[in-house]
Each structure stands twice: as C-alpha cells, then as structure tokens.
Amino acid sequence: MKRILLSSALILFVGSALVLGGTGAFFSDRELSSGNTFTAGAIDLMIDNHSYYNGFLNASTTWEMADLTIQKFFDFPDVKPGDLGEDTISLHVDNNDSYLCANVKLTSNDDNGINEPEAEVDASDGPGNGELASNVNFVWWADDGDNVLENDEDVISQGPIGALGLNGSTTVALADSSTNIWTGVPGPVPGEQTLYIGKAWCFGNLSQSALVQDGLGSTSPRTPANSSGGIVCDGSNLNNSTQTDSLTADVKFSAVQSRHNPNFLCVPPVVQQMGKIVVTKVVVNNNGGNNTVTDFHYFIDDGFVSTEVSSGATTTVPVGLYNISEAGSNGYQATFSGDCDFEGNINVGANELKSCVITNTELPAHITLIKVVTGTPPLASNTLFGLRVDGVGVPTGASIAVTSNTPHLINETGRVGYHFVSITGVGCPASTSTPIVLNEGEAITCTITNAKN
Numbered sequence: 001m002k003r004i005l006l007s008s009a010l011i012l013f014v015g016s017a018l019v020l021g022g023t024g025a026f027f028s029d030r031e032l033s034s035g036n037t038f039t040a041g042a043i044d045l046m047i048d049n050h051s052y053y054n055g056f057l058n059a060s061t062t063w064e065m066a067d068l069t070i071q072k073f074f075d076f077p078d079v080k081p082g083d084l085g086e087d088t089i090s091l092h093v094d095n096n097d098s099y100l101c102a103n104v105k106l107t108s109n110d111d112n113g114i115n116e117p118e119a120e121v122d123a124s125d126g127p128g129n130g131e132l133a134s135n136v137n138f139v140w141w142a143d144d145g146d147n148v149l150e151n152d153e154d155v156i157s158q159g160p161i162g163a164l165g166l167n168g169s170t171t172v173a174l175a176d177s178s179t180n181i182w183t184g185v186p187g188p189v190p191g192e193q194t195l196y197i198g199k200a201w202c203f204g205n206l207s208q209s210a211l212v213q214d215g216l217g218s219t220s221p222r223t224p225a226n227s228s229g230g231i232v233c234d235g236s237n238l239n240n241s242t243q244t245d246s247l248t249a250d251v252k253f254s255a256v257q258s259r260h261n262p263n264f265l266c267v268p269p270v271v272q273q274m275g276k277i278v279v280t281k282v283v284v285n286n287n288g289g290n291n292t293v294t295d296f297h298y299f300i301d302d303g304f305v306s307t308e309v310s311s312g313a314t315t316t317v318p319v320g321l322y323n324i325s326e327a328g329s330n331g332y333q334a335t336f337s338g339d340c341d342f343e344g345n346i347n348v349g350a351n352e353l354k355s356c357v358i359t360n361t362e363l364p365a366h367i368t369l370i371k372v373v374t375g376t377p378p379l380a381s382n383t384l385f386g387l388r389v390d391g392v393g394v395p396t397g398a399s400i401a402v403t404s405n406t407p408h409l410i411n412e413t414g415r416v417g418y419h420f421v422s423i424t425g426v427g428c429p430a431s432t433s434t435p436i437v438l439n440e441g442e443a444i445t446c447t448i449t450n451a452k453n
Contacts, residue, residue, distance in 0.1 A: 044094040045255040049073060050147060051087045052224040058085070065092055073199070073251050079136075081235025081242075083203040086224045088147040091174075091195045091253060097188040098255040099176045100195070101266035105169035106161055108248040109133040117240040132245035133162030135238060137206035139231065140172075142181040143198030145218030149230025151210040153198070156181055158206070161249060169250075173266035188258035204235030273319045275348035280338075281311040281326075282359040288403030289331065289362035289440040296328030296360065314353070321347050324356045331404065331441025332360035363441035364401040369410065370445065371396040373418070375452025385450060386413030399443070407435035410446055421449040 047068055051061035053076065060075050073087060091100060109130040114122065122131065139158040141149055149155075156172055164170060173179040174197070175189045182195055189195055196218070200206070210230045214220050223229075256264055277300055281293045299306045300315060301323045309315050324344040326334060340346045340356040348354050367389050371382035387394045388411050394400050402408050411432035414420065423429060428446035429436045438444065 045098070045100075045253060046092045047071075047253060048090045048092075049087055050090075051085065052147065052229070053085050054083060055225050055229075057225065061087065065090065074201070074249065079203050081135075081204050081238040082233055083235070084200065084229075084231060084233035085202075086147060086198070086200045086229045086231065088143055088145060089197045089199060089253075090145070091189075091197065091255075093189065093191055093193070093255050095191045097191050097258045099188050099258055099261075099264050099266070100174040101171060101176065101254045101256070102174055102197075103169055103171045103250075103252040103254070104161070104164070105250045105252075106133060106164040106166060106247065107250055108246070109162060109166055110246050112244045112246055115243055118243040121239050122241040128166050130245035130247060131241045133164075133247045134160050135242055136161055136201055136203055136247065138199065138201050139206060139208065141198045143196040144213075144220075145194075145196040146214075146216065146220035147198070147223050147229065148220075148227060149198060149200070149208060149210045150213040152213045153210070154181060154184075155208070156197075158208075161247065171267050174253075176266045177263050178265060200229065200231040202231065202233035202235075204233055204238055207232045207234070273350035274316055275319050275350060275352040275354065277309075277315050277317055277322065277324075277346065277348060278313070278353065278355045279309055279311060279315075279324055280355065280357045282357060283332070284359065284361040287362050287364040287401070287440070288405045290405055291329045291332065291360075291362070291440065296326050296358075298358065299325045299327070301325060317348055319348055319350050319352075321345065324358065326358055326360075328360075329440065331363050331365075331439055333363055335359050335361070362404070365404045365438035365441065366399045366401055366443040367394075367408065367410065367438075368399040368443070368445040369394050369396060370447045371412075372447055372449040373452070374421070374449060375418075379452060380415055380418065385415050385418070385448075387448065388412060402438065404438050404440045404442065407437055409433075409435050410448075412448060412450075415450070417453050418450045419453060421451050423448050 046065045048065040049061065049063055051058045061072055063071050108127065109132065110127045111125045111129040114125050137160050140156040141153050142156065143153060174181050175187065178186050180186055208230065209228055209232045211222065211227060214222065258264065279298045279300070281296055281298065283291055283293055285291065293311050298309050298311060300309055300317065302320060324336070324340055324346060336342055336344045336356060336358060338357040339354040344356065346354050346356055369387045371385050371387055373379045373382050382396050387396060389400050389402065390408055410423065410429060420432065423432060423446055425444060425446040427444040
C-alpha cells in the first residue's frame, strides 16, 4: 500500500470539583483516534506515441497519453521498399517506482497471393509463407524524447522482426533489478517520471547514422521531418518476393511495483526441472559364465551426451527422454525392465525417480561338427564316424550347447578302413585329444576330415 494517513487525536478534558461532605468525582481522560485510513498507491502505466512515416507525422499511429485499447504502433497498408518509420514512445507510470518490461510477438507473416512479378522469384503462397517479416528491420533505443537517434543513446536491439519466427516473441528488460536502459544503473524508474523509447523500422536495409546530441531532450526542434532522424533506410536490394505480403505483431509494455520486490527480472532465469534415474544391473550365469556386474558399463544418453553411470547409483538429470545402454562382455543377452521400454528408452518428469533394470542372461556356447570323407569312391557315409563332444554323439552338421569356461573334448569313434586327417576351424583344437574352452556365447564350427585307406 502506498500511503498511510496520519491519525488526528481528539483529547477530551473533564474538569473536576471538590465537594464537601465526602463525595466527588475521579480524575479521568479519554483519547479518540477516528477516521484511520489506508489508501493504496497506483501503478497505472500509460503510453503516448508520436509517429513519423517517411519524414511526415503519421496521425493514425500517433496519440496522446492513454491506456492502450485500439491504438497501433504500426498501421501501414501500402509499404514499399525503402519506406522508413520512426516513433517516440512515452511511458508514464503513476506515483510508485516501477520496473518496466517490453514484449514483441510476431503473430502473422502471410503471402496473400502471388502476382506476376512475384511469381518470377517466389512460388510460396498462403498464411505463414510471407517474406515481408524477414525484410522489415527494426531498431529500438533509449531516447531522450526528441524522436531522433543521437550518438549517446543506447540501442536496445536491432534486426528483422522475422527473426522471432511465426508466433515467436521476445521480452526486453527496460528497467529491472539487473537493467536500466536510461540510467545504466540497475533498478526501477521513479514514479511520476516520463521516459522515452525510440523505435525505427525500415523496409529494406537499416543502418544507424546517429546525430550529435543537442542536449535539448523533448524540447529539441529536431524531428524526422527536418533531419535524417539518425537512421538510414535502403530498399534498393529487395526484389518482388514481398509483393502483397503482410505481417502483424503485438507490442506490450508492462509495469511492476518495485517496493518489496528487489529481485524482479523481466526475463526470469529458467529454472531447470530435474528428475532422477537409477540403473541397476542383474547378471544371470547358468551356463558356466563368470561375468559380474563390474564387467559391464552403463550409459545414460540424452541424445547429445552419453554419460557413464554405476549400477545402483542415483543420477540427477533434467526432465526429458533418455536412452539407457550398456557395453561389456559378449555372450550375454540384455533385456530391459522397470520404467524403461524394451529398447532402454525412459521418460523422466520433474521430481520423478525412474528405475531401469538391465538383466544380462548368459548365452550358452555352441559347438558344431561337420564330417568330411575323402578318397576313392565308394565312400562310407559321413554319418557313420561317431562324432562326439564330451563323449556324447553329435550328428554331422548339428550344433550342441555346451557350458562356457569349461574344457570340452571333440573326438570320434572312427571307422575301419579310414584314418583321421585333420580337425579345422576358427577356435577349434589342433587335435581330437586337445580340449578347448569357450567363452560365454561363443560358437565354433569344426570340420573333421577322414580319408579312405
């Protein structure tokens, strides 16, 4: 609240008299405070605007101090390359110091049909397909009220309004706890003080040609009507792609009380919401495997960075979609469970704790034996040589599952009239009397050749 009226006191005096005979009145006093009042202060932002179009005062975009209703900073239905506009916007807050913010939003950028000249350089048509926004350039500055850009006035921003993107917006701090474009000292603007913002637009290439400061502020006789206004507009490099195009934009100014609000920012920092992920590893060895949790590596991938984590550890992450993956020993089949889908994808929300369990089940090792018989026909069938793995018969061409990390012996019973020639294959033993040890999930194919005597 802005103001507390001081109370007035009414003092009532009661006289006393001494009465003989033992009777009388006690001394007394009463105090009365009446009409105590609280009156709220006001933060009422009002705006006036003085607008020039190609050096002439433009009545349709000029108004005196008012709350904005139907007023428009831009209302130009027939712009041509090289057109230049300049406005001086006056901001008036009421009787309280206030922070000031500005926001601009591009609400449309349309191509309203393609005429013959435009068709030679542009085939796109319809809403959102206009080229005008990318060719109308703006510059905003902290003005002293004379409608021209001078060499000691700070430019706030400059560029094409199309850089916002359709329905995109930007908020600019004019005066908040970290910025003050007029004084350079962060903080609010005083109540009942008029402040000015200069704005110029150019349909084409906009460049600054700031005038020398004359120190006269709003009383200066200089205007865009009798000077360059400190801005140069060149539309000579534009083609016909913008013909019949249109754009619309919203401009918003806001005032916020500064009292009891020392840290206000027009653009508050984004507070990143966080969640947590726990990756847990389970290793199942049931075919002789001997790998443990520490033989595997686990990763949380956000699409850009892959971060290694430990099994059972809690990892704090920004909210979003992640993929859990692993690297480590071969010979194990991984399956995902918990909050992960079958591919390891997991969606983490704010303050959520998500769990992803990776279960690695050992795959058995496999041995395949192939019998080859050589010599002069007729030859015995390759099924008659008694191929064996650990003493168990194995048909030629068949694969048999065996335990890993355990010695295994490959041999055969043989056949009268034939002799052993060789055993070959990647990972196979050099002879039928040499045992072999396979890793988890390892598969070998061994060819045993016998020749006719």
